[in-house]
Amino acid sequence: MERRPTPPSHPAQTHAVPQGAHTAEATIDARGLVTGWSDGAVLLLGYPPAEILGHRAALLLAEPDRDAWRAAAAGARWSGTAALRHRDGHRLDRDVLVHRRPSSERPGGAEWLVVSAVTGPAPAASGQALGAWAFDRSPCVCAVFDERLRLARASAGTQRALSLAEGTMRGLRLTDIAPYPGSAEAETRMRRVLDGGGPQEARLRLDPADPEREWHAWLVPLTDPDGRVRAVALTAHSDPSERLVRQRMLLLSDAGVRIGTGSDVQRTARELADVAVPAFADVCAVDLLDSPPRPAQPSRPGQPGQPSHPGQPGAAPAGGPALRRAAVRTAPDGPPLPQPSGEVLHCPPWSPSGRCLAEGRGAVYPDGDEVVARWAREDPRAAAWIRESGAHSLLAVPLRAGGTTFGVALFGRVRRTAPFDADDLWLAEQLAARAATSIHGAARAQRQHTTTMTLQRSLLPQTLPEQAALDVATRYLPAAGQAGVGGDWFDVIPLSGTRVALVVGDVVGHGMRAAATMGRVRTAVRTLADVDLPPDELLSHLDDLVIHLSAEEAGADNAEETAGGVGTTCLYGVYDPVSRRFTVARAGHPPPAVVTEGAVRFLDVPAGPPLGLGGLPFESYETQLPEGSLIALYTNGLLEPRDHDIDDALDKMFAALARPAQSLDTVCDRVLTTMLTHRPDDDIALLVARTRALHADRVATWELPFDLAAVAEARKLATEQLSDWRLEEAAFITELVVSEMVTNAFRYGRPPVRLRLIHDDHTLTCEVFDSSNTAPHMRRAHTYDEGGRGLLLVGQLTRRWGTRHASTGKTVWAEQFLTQDAKGTEGTEGDKGRG
Structure with missing residues (x-):
């Protein structure tokens, strides 16, 4: 590369470059011209932007290698060592990475981004120390076993997966730490690695809270500079997708069978908690909406409860939704939790429960969430189960069906190290929906049952x-x-x-x-x-x-x-x-x-x-x-x-x-x-x-000659019988009734004609039989009519009257009700009306 003269030093022309580790970055267009130049590039090659932008990129190469640049131009990415020429003329051999990307200036064109690391002063921590720190804090399952197959190091992910601290596990063998299927076989393969057999694979089960979860492990030898195998590195991962899908489908199937087996709302809440723990969560609480409490009696009829007032110690602030705890469930080996006592809990609107009910959707609260911590501080009665169970991850979902919200279900994880995620939220919503549907159906069925029972009872004889x-x-x-x-x-x-x-x-x-x-x-x-x-x-x-x-x-x-x-x-x-x-x-x-x-x-x-x-x-x-x-x-x-x-x-x-x-x-x-x-x-x-039976002394029967003159005889017979029964005070009405009914039988009926009096404890009945099937009927007589008032008179003087038909003939009857006076002093209801 031709060396350019060094420009005179002038404060206005000096380009300040940052100190420390940076990235040298240059952009080259399709014509091979430099179109971009970073501060890191200034530090690496000494060219200020004004001297290089718009010039050919080949000027930066000490030994231009056209084949390498052609390869860089042909592919989407190229990496290798390039011989670069500094501004002062000395040569730099640098590792560079070249990316091809769409041009930002010419649509449809391409440009190349060339990057290289610029090292500055050494950081406070060495690379070896940084690697050790990364290993310690890695969320992946990583562990190192020495030549005796005893654990020397364990990452944070390993400690979470095994629910054990590194200090507890150090010096133990894998079969001591995880005495589950696959551990012994993994140790055999680790020994093979130490003996020079190269990397191995194994299947492990590590999580005591999830014994069905299988981990795929790689066993890699760790060698010293002389090539001697000094330890074995174990890295493992679990691909839970297929297993989780199967478990979730089984859980939903189980929920469909076990949730909603009865019409009792409290029972349905308990069934939801029983299904969720321990298959889905380590602890579960189900709170149902309570009707607005009355000042003197906050609980619902038939359920015990204690009034909750803001002034009481530990009471939540008023104004939130009123909930009644219906179920609490923890894992069998978890701490015992207080069971529902029927008290009403007023959840603040900002609490997980209040927010869930207000928004109508569920939410996941990770470990250390400030809302959960505040809820536990300010509403200890409602959130006591979180503190006592030690739950580190919380999930809240509403119980909602048919456009009605019935409450909220809260799930927590204690033993499981993995927090709840979006898939867990979906599963919890499915479980809650199943319970809410059952509660909605039970409530509707209960209302229908109560209405039907009320109707049924009202239609039966009271x-x-x-x-x-x-x-x-x-x-x-x-x-x-x-x-x-x-x-x-x-x-x-x-x-x-x-x-x-x-x-x-x-x-x-x-x-x-x-x-x-x-x-x-x-x-x-x-x-x-x-x-x-x-x-x-x-x-x-x-x-x-x-x-x-x-x-x-x-x-x-x-x-x-x-x-x-x-x-x-x-x-x-x-x-x-x-x-x-x-x-x-x-x-x-x-x-x-x-x-x-x-x-x-x-x-x-x-x-x-x-x-x-x-x-x-x-x-x-x-x-x-x-x-x-x-x-x-x-x-x-x-x-x-x-x-x-x-x-x-x-x-x-x-x-x-x-x-x-x-x-x-x-x-x-x-x-x-x-x-x-x-x-x-x-x-x-x-x-x-x-x-019972009415004996002969309570019944009198006479057959009358078919002659109107027999009407007087019928009145006489009836009066004498009433005297025998000590019912003289009923004689007046009875004479009128007998007279009218016998007269009608003679006028409109056919022989034979029979008169019968029946006396029981409460009534006196007069019956007249004749063989005609023509039934008499009451009518209102006109002013100058000579007849037609007989049955009207009978209807007014007696309690009731009527006609009953037989296969041959009919019987006209009239019934008088005997009052206490009638039974003791021979008075009747008709007498009192007449008097």
């Missing part, structure tokens, strides 16, 4: 009516589990002539629709019962009604739950205490059980089809029962237990009914406790009745 024919006790037991409340019901309906109707039914399906359909069917039964239809005829009308309901709901949503009551079963029976006869018909329902003189039997009631099918008739069955007989009506849920067959169920029911009992409530409880070992899968309705 109290049993007062009547003298039967002693009655009932039980209703809703189904357990996901099925929910069904459509089982029972009813007791007083009829005319002191008779009583007993009803038990079962609407198909569960839930709100089944309960609503049950209410409609039960109302229809009561309406038809008021008409005094025979059981078989009543079921026929009820069958038509269910068919109409089904037709109305044919296009409704969720028709699979119940199609207007199609398939509903019903049993309807009428007991007459005067004749002691029990008439019953059934539509697809189990037959009633009767206990007479200690013997239990089913009544042989013809089996009719379930309601809503149509096309088949219903038949009644009639039997006479001794006084004190027991009648048991029930739904099929009682006979469908899971742990025994139908014959065993019947035997148990018969045995429970046959045993003597002082009360019918005892009989009901005995039947249920004998037959059920758990909450049933289907609803159960149970009705037990004990028969």
Whole structure:
């Protein structure tokens, strides 16, 4: 290279160069001209920028090697030794690195960046010392074993992987430090390295907190300047991607099975913690949002709790979300943590929990995070588990589903040295979403269940009516589990002539629709019962009604739950205490059980089809029962237990009914406790009745001659009978009622005509029978009409009146309610109204 004259020294022309180690950098364009010149280049070659920029780069070479430069120009990168010429003329042999890159001045062109290190004064620490420091602090697993295969040095990554300090491990063999699969084989390969066998590979398991994690290790000989092998260097790494994917998939699969097994929210929170520890985290806390606390009672109904006030020692500042700790779980070998006590925790908005709930997303907090440290200081009650467990990495995710946030789940790592990362955050969000979905479904199911139960209870009889024919006790037991409340019901309906109707039914399906359909069917039964239809005829009308309901709901949503009551079963029976006869018909329902003189039997009631099918008739069955007989009506849920067959169920029911009992409530409880070992899968309705009888001294019957003159005789007979019953004060109303009803029978009916008076504990009933099927009806008489006021008068003076039909003829009846005065001093409700 031609030497240029040295320019005169002048302060304005002197280019100051930095001292120390720098990079000499030059940029050369496609024409071979220098377009860039760094301060390090000034220090290396002595040229100030003004003297070199725009000149040919070849002037900088002491021995231009065109082949080397052509190679540099052809490739993307070139490295080698170049002979350079200093500004003062002396030669410099330097290692240079040449990069090819797009030109910054000419689009589509190229330029070359030439760099070389410029050494300055030696640093305070030597390169050997820096290497030792790098080894000590390396996050990788690196270790040195001496000629005796005992550990001499261990990096920071090795100490974390083994959860041991270097001082504890120094002087121990690998099989002593990590007595896990692969260690013995690795020692054998290390001995081979010391014997001159060259580098080796091995498989190890090092982490006691993660025994399934496998490490790939390289064993490299360390030689002295004479080439003698003096030690073995072990470096290892683990590629956890495939293993972690498999573990995470297994964990999510396990979560799908174990989280949300019940409808209890607290249980779901505990299940989330059980799944996460120890498979995912070493400690877990689940906090659920609490309803805003009231001043006097911050806890929710039915749950214990202590009020939290900012003035109390250790209380968090008010204003944050109110959370109730639902679950805390730590690894089996971890420190014991205080279990949830039901107290309300007010988390500050800046805390991990408060921020998670406010932002609606999770976050990872590394070791030493200032937010976590502040939370532990200022809210020790909520963050005590972090301090007591020693968690070094924290992860918080919200429990959110269906647009509703239910709480926050917090995970911590103690034994695992690796902190949580973004993949762990995703996995935690999946676990939390599974729990939140279960909580959301449980809350919705609970609301639906409560609503359905409220509807069901409101549609069932609230109290049993007062009547003298039967002693009655009932039980209703809703189904357990996901099925929910069904459509089982029972009813007791007083009829005319002191008779009583007993009803038990079962609407198909569960839930709100089944309960609503049950209410409609039960109302229809009561309406038809008021008409005094025979059981078989009543079921026929009820069958038509269910068919109409089904037709109305044919296009409704969720028709699979119940199609207007199609398939509903019903049993309807009428007991007459005067004749002691029990008439019953059934539509697809189990037959009633009767206990007479200690013997239990089913009544042989013809089996009719379930309601809503149509096309088949219903038949009644009639039997006479001794006084004190027991009648048991029930739904099929009682006979469908899971742990025994139908014959065993019947035997148990018969045995429970046959045993003597002082009360019918005892009989009901005995039947249920004998037959059920758990909450049933289907609803159960149970009705037990004990028969009474009205003896001849309480019933008077006369057959009257078919003549209007017999009306006076009928009044006389009724008055005398009331005198015998000591009901003289009821004579006035009874005479008027008998007179009007007998007169109507003579005028509009056919012979024979019979008059009957029935006196029980609460009522006095007057009945007139004739063989005509024409039913009387009430009407309002005009001013100058001579008749038409009889039934109006009867309706005003009595409690109720009506007509019931038989196969031949009809009976018109009127009922008076006997008050306490009537039973003691022969007064009636009608007397008081008249007075």
